[in-house]
Amino acid sequence: MYPALVSKNSYGLCLIASARLETGIVVARFEGITVEYKDVPESEIRHALLIEKNQWLICDGPARYINHSCDPNCRITSGRDVVTTGKVEDGEELTISYNLISNKEYQENPECYFWDDRWSFVCRCNSGKCRKNINGYKFID
Helix, strand or coil: CCCEEEEEEECCEEEEEECEECCCCCEECEEEEEHHHHHHHHHHHHCEEECCCEEEEEEEEHHHCCCEECCCCCCEECCCCCEEECCCCCCCCEEEECCCEEEHHHHCCCCHHHCCCCEECCCCCCCCCCCCCCCCCEECC
8 A cells, every 4th residue: 555645636636645755655656558659548648658668558546646746746767656756744745747858768769759739738836946838848867
């Protein structure tokens, strides 16, 4: 059992910490079926997660409800685990960045990293680092 719960916030469902957490704690795992991008149902386009070359995960577990933040408190590992990147308080919303990608990842598989306009949205994370509009990848070292 992971130390996270699906909850509601001001704009829908979210994932929150169910205890005070330290850095490096696995709080959820992305699980579900994998398909090629062309086979992702329209209703799942905004939720599909690239897991390897042309293999997209349609998440059916609690990780599906983890929201975006421009200053996230979690990251996704190559094993699809959601792991805290710093201390998280009990009841705090767990977040990831939907559009951060390392330059190395991109350079190794540029064909995998296209941007579908249906993924774009106005960000409401309200962090000091908020980019306001998420409409493409942000590259990091």
